[in-house]
Amino acid sequence: MANNEDDTSFFEKERDRLTAEISSGFEELLSSSNNLNRKLEEVLGMTREYETIASLWQSFHELMRGHRDEGDVSSEAEQQPHGLPGTGGHVLTVSKSGGLGAVREEQHNS
Template sequence: MSVSAPPDQPSFFDQEVSRLTLDIAMGFEELLDLNNVLNRKLEEVSGMKKEFATIADLWRSFHEVMRDLQPEIDLREGEGVPGTGGHVVQSRASTS
């Protein structure tokens, strides 16, 4: 006597094929969803890059102007440019 599935039910092999096919299809759907999320994030980053390009151009212009003016700035020994943190403010010592 052999053990076999009734004729109206699929065999174990067919059930496993169906289950694995469903798992693969669900995996592909998840992969597609994650790929779409990644694409949206990349588009956001690309948009931010365009927004900051204007600001970067402004700072580049400022840097070029400051570089061209640098020989005109006459600093005494040990002093820095005010506003850059290198400027030393001397205070008068109070005499009593």
């Protein structure tokens, strides 16, 4: 029976060691899950900020496109081919009578 007691004590020691190892693994898993959740919340918060900025720029783009479309209604004789920005052929002018609503693009022939 002494051999049976040694087996039981070895079994209990091994069980306790494995239980502690499993508990440690679960604690590490829980900590990693919490870190992942925090990072996911940060990413989702960032995308919401980008959506706000994107909608603001989209509104600005639509507003500017609307002003350009109003300028396109003018007679075709006034319209000239547009130069590329940065090449010197693309110039924005504002007429004094129309304010911001009268922005038009002109082509330099230099």
